[in-house]
Amino acid sequence: MLTIPTSIAEEMIAHARKLDPHECCGILGGKDHTVSQHYPITNILANLSEDELGRFDGPKLSDLKQLSPEERADIAFQMDSQEMGKALRDIRDKSISLQAFYHSHTFSPARPSQTDITIAMEFESYREKLNLPEPLHLIISLLDKSSPDIRAYRIVNHESLEIRTILT
Amino acid sequence: MTKVRIPTPLRPKTGGKSEVEVQASSIAEMIDSLESAYPGIKERLCDESGEIRRFLNIYLNEEDIRFLEGKETPLKDSDEVSIIPAIAGGK
Numbered sequence: 137m138l139t140i141p142t143s144i145a146e147e148m149i150a151h152a153r154k155l156d157p158h159e160c161c162g163i164l165g166g167k168d169h170t171v172s173q174h175y176p177i178t179n180i181l182a183n184l185s186e187d188e189l190g191r192f193d194g195p196k197l198s199d200l201k202q203l204s205p206e207e208r209a210d211i212a213f214q215m216d217s218q219e220m221g222k223a224l225r226d227i228r229d230k231s232i233s234l235q236a237f238y239h240s241h242t243f244s245p246a247r248p249s250q251t252d253i254t255i256a257m258e259f260e261s262y263r264e265k266l267n268l269p270e271p272l273h274l275i276i277s278l279l280d281k282s283s284p285d286i287r288a289y290r291i292v293n294h295e296s297l298e299i300r301t302i303l304t
Numbered sequence: 305m306t307k308v309r310i311p312t313p314l315r316p317k318t319g320g321k322s323e324v325e326v327q328a329s330s331i332a333e334m335i336d337s338l339e340s341a342y343p344g345i346k347e348r349l350c351d352e353s354g355e356i357r358r359f360l361n362i363y364l365n366e367e368d369i370r371f372l373e374g375k376e377t378p379l380k381d382s383d384e385v386s387i388i389p390a391i392a393g394g395k
């Protein structure tokens with residue numbers, strides 16, 4: 137279960153709508169499965185050169201290479217590492233903990249893609265060394281523009297398991 | 305020797321190794337040592353101006369080097385460095 141204040145859910149939806157058709161991304165911090173801090177992070181994918189797309193593999197990389205840099209951010213995101221580092225530092229300074237990473241799917245359902253799962257598992261292999269708790273992965277779907285769908289998942293053993301979210 | 309963890313996308317440059325050891329007294333030296341051992345890896349780590357690329361974080365033990373002394377951060381023999389790409393994904 138993940139509890140999210142309605143105000144933060146509204147901020148995330150506003151962030152997703154502002155960047156639509158590009159994907160947005162960010163980090164949520166809090167305590168005991170309850171979110172209290174929201175860190176919108178810049179999706180820098182459109183600023184990356186083709187040579188810098190090496191972390192996306194297989195079909196995703198082929199898809200990305202067929203698009204202009206601007207269009208690439210419609211189907212994927214790459215967090216700005218500096219902003220991500222600052223957010224994780226602020227979370228630690230506030231004595232709270234990482235709760236979730238989030239991003240938007242602007243024209244597909246709120247379900248993790250194969251790319252989401254692969255990269256989440258890659259992060260999982262580094263996570264313990266950084267002494268971070270296991271994050272949930274939250275997706276905001278704008279498939280129905282008038283009624284955004286927010287869903288949270290645990291990604292473990294290359295599978296995603298939906299976790300109930302409660303807005304308070 | 306400092307232990308350096310190599311992220312999945314960079315492992316083709318290290319012959320598939322997920323951890324390598326280098327002799328270096330700072331992060332900048334570590335990057336140059338990596339380049340000597342694994343030519344081509346530096347341009348994957350740093351941009352044209354020599355700064356760490358904006359999708360990578362480098363951690364000394366559990367601390368982001370940006371909050372230490374950046375590339376001038378000194379290294380000790382027992383240190384562990386992790387090169388970690390920031391989270392990404394997509395529909």
